[in-house]
Amino acid sequence: MSSESLQPEPTLCRRSLLAALGAAGVAATLTACGSSDDSSSGSSGSSGSSGSSSSSGSSGGSSGEALAKTSDIPEGGGKVFADKGVVVTQPTAGEFKAYSTVCPHAKQRVNKVDNGVITCPAHGSQFSATDGGVKKGPATSGLTEEKIMVDGDSIMLM
Template sequence: MSSESLQPAPAICRRTLLAALGGVGIAATLTACGASDDKSSDSSDSSDSSDATSGSAGGAALAKTTDIPEGGGKVFADQSVVVTQPTAGEFKAYSTVCPHQKQRVNSVDNGLITCPAHGSQFSVTDGSVKKGPATSGLTAAKITVSGDSITLA
């Protein structure tokens, strides 16, 4: 036998192996999150149509209009939506998914919707970024207000 056939296989550098495995994990995460990004960016272009003020919808009833404070809002974690009332009788809704790192916003206070992960804050009026690190606003969600009932469209 020749000495070439008995040589060990080249060693894989630990750093190279970790980088390769990390890349696979990141690719899987981006693939999983990518589908929701595509949908959310499509719906954000129609923010005016997301603020329905009359009619009925086949969606799930979220709350009574009296449950949403004027100048504030309420997070509905199970439905992944936050409903706000920027001015009396005007209701808006946004996805609870923070565009920064896909964590969930969890509170509304003093006219701001807050993500607890890194402190990003968004306006109750239009979902725009008021404080980063997020660089884009919350995605508009569709709701219907009929009488005193707010329904997810």
Template structure:
């Protein structure tokens, strides 16, 4: 009887194992996305969401360049990315996860990416905070622009 009362210990071990597996999956995804491929883009690796010269990428095409309005952008909710075109022919991408409380941004208007949960707004140029309550910007995502096709890298 007393050995049956010790059942909670395996549940704790399962939780620890699952948490560890989740962390390993996140680490693998971050390694794949932010890996050690050549990141010799312009001035900043984290704010440049695109690299038009990086060749072929393994992802499926998100959109045509003509689908992304200049000075604006488009949210791809299923892919968890927002693609912007701050200036003609310049494309950036950011995670849709708002750093404030992990809600998802859902619109791009007038040069701003907006989170509907608490009204945080971010720049289409670099994902930086334009209006809080968020205190940090959106995380850059990698895209590849080849011809008129935008692909998630």
């Protein structure tokens, strides 16, 4: 009966179970991150076939998603699409650029485009609407470029 009073196995099983659950959570997180990157790469690799299709029946995420009309983006300025995480600019007539709204300094979101400058409200970093480069810190690197396509008068997020 003294062997019944010493029961280290439930503690060991509990630890094993917690370790396994933790490992499974990490694996699930890595898989989710990996699949997101893979689908992005896949959509950009297959954008030739997706991009040439002009049907509006695409319900597959952001590939070919209509973002705005070209007339919505002022020349020399831009517009922030916070719900899509992208800012679209028109540096010169008919030239459209897109950047992530995530400021590389502190991962806050840019929220304004004015006079060719994209501004982050958190610490005052400013970026060029022409190339996304830093105009004023504290950010030390520019905004990440996003892929867009102009189809007629529509701007599509790829």
